[in-house]
Amino acid sequence: MKALLCEAYGPIDNLVVKDIPSPVPGPKQLLVEVKAAAVNFPDALMVQGLYQVKPPLPFTPGAEISGIVKTVGAEVKHYKAGDRVIALTSTGGFAEECIVESAKAMPLPTGMDFETGAALVLTYCTSLHGLKDCGHLKAGETLVVLGAAGGVGISAIEIGKAMGARVIAAASSDDKLALCRKVGADETVNYSTENLKDRINELTGGKGADVVYDPVGGPYTEPAVRALAWRGRLLIIGFAAGEIPKIPLNLALLKERSLIGVYWGDSTKHDPTGHLANLHQLHEWFATGRIRPVVSERFPLSAAKDAIASIANRQVKGKIVVLPND
Ligand SMILES: NC(=O)c1ccc[n+]([C@@H]2O[C@H](COP(=O)([O-])OP(=O)(O)OC[C@H]3O[C@@H](n4cnc5c(N)ncnc54)[C@H](OP(=O)(O)O)[C@@H]3O)[C@@H](O)[C@H]2O)c1
Incomplete structure (x- = not known):
């Protein structure tokens, strides 16, 4: 079978597609024919040796898939x-x-295609957990999403709206912000x-935002913290x-x-248990059309390294997927 290989940590351009033997599942594992594999920001960091997890070499990147089970291990029930x-x-x-x-597989919900299935879990679970379990976002509150047209950003806009918040999307181009409006953002910066x-202060009548969702860091975090409301x-x-x-802590005090x-x-x-409840919530929102992952581009396996490069180069809108068996 063909696989994208990282043979040494380094530039994304060094990744190669090679024929390697089909893997054999262990007792609690499945062998899956990959129909779609979503590209995530950590894939780009991992192949460059810049991520906290450094898999032994050579390895094939790609953390989130959908597909069809080919064979199962002896203990799989x-x-x-x-x-x-x-x-x-x-x-x-x-x-x-x-x-x-x-244990890390789940059935593809009825009515969901492979591309959507591959693009759903990591980003939408992160945003629901962040906004609900960590941020305690309430209906009527104002949510600011930074990097709002990216993978987790789009999911945070949709989930923020589903939770009843007013959502301000912040991103680096008008083109990206147009997509944010399309998926439900009320205002953009x-x-x-x-x-x-x-701009956040202007859009909130001077009160500031209740919650800022920040997947970007760098120069954007401090101004966003300064635009947080009382108990934001x-x-x-x-x-x-x-x-x-590095944020001055007096801004918190x-x-x-x-x-x-x-x-x-x-x-x-x-x-x-909380994670399972969140998955149920996401399936329900998907079934009722409240959330809909945006898959903006599809790549064949031969161009998978271009897909990884485009997420590293800030070019991706929503999610992009690799289709290894097309
Ligand atoms: N904590 C968690 O549990 C968790 C879970 C999933 C992901 N994450 C993290 O969340 C972050 C975003 O992930 P994602 O999948 O949403 O990535 P993404 O689709 O690439 O989105 C990231 C956004 O960051 C902005 N950005 C600003 N400067 C950038 C730069 N120099 N290079 C690339 N992007 C830049 C871009 O938006 P603009 O161009 O509009 O600024 C981009 O759309 C990553 O750091 C990822 O590791 C964390």
């Missing part, structure tokens, strides 16, 4: 060949076939051309800009603001 599944894999997704831990803090909450999601901001870390992956181990 809930899946059989032919089942359509979504799975989180950490690595291995950008390949024609992928090994999946059966172009932080390349407008002053983020002043900053949700620290990630640092796509590459720089971890002065308005009883909270700076809250969000780590969805580990939260599922600490609160598996």
Whole structure:
């Protein structure tokens, strides 16, 4: 089978597609024919050796897939060949076939296509966990989403709206902001051309935002914190800009603001029941049309490294997917 391989940590352009032997599932694993594999920001960091997880070399990147079960390990009870599944894999997704831990698979919901299935779980679970469990976002509150046209950003807009918030989307181009409006943002801020803090204050009548959802970091975090209302909450999601901001803590004291870390992956181990409830909520919102992942581009396996490069280069809108078996 063909797989994208990272043979040495380094430039994304060094990734290669090669024929390798089909993997054999262990007792609690599934072998899945990959129909779609979503590209996520950590894929780009991982192949460059810049991520906290450094898989042994060579490895195939790709953490989030959908596909059809080909074979199952001896101890697998809930899946059989032919089942359509979504799975989180950490690595291995950008390949024609992928090994999946059966505990990390879930059935592809009825009515959901493979591309949507691959693009749903990581970003939407992160945003629901962040906004509900960590940020305690309430209906009627104002939510500001930074990097709002990116993968987690789009999901935060949709979930914020589904939870009844007024959503202000902030991104770096008018083109990206047009997409944010299309998925439901009430207001937009172009932080390349407008002053983020002043514009949030203007849009909230001077009160400030109740919650800021921040997957970007870098130069955007501090002005966003300065535009938080009394008891406003900053949700620290990630640092796509590459720089971890250092915030003066008097900004928290002065308005009883909270700076809250969000780590969805580990939260599922600490609160598996809460995670299942969140998945149910997402399925219900999908079934009723409240959320709809935006898949903006599709790549064949031969161009998977271009897909990874475009997320590293700030070019992606919503989610992009690799279709290894097309
Ligand atoms: N904490 C968690 O549990 C969790 C879960 C999932 C993801 N994350 C993290 O969330 C972050 C965003 O993930 P994502 O999948 O949404 O990525 P994404 O689709 O690439 O979106 C990130 C956004 O960041 C902005 N950005 C600003 N400076 C950038 C730069 N120098 N390079 C790239 N992007 C830049 C871009 O928007 P503009 O051009 O509009 O500024 C981009 O759309 C990543 O750091 C990821 O690791 C965290």
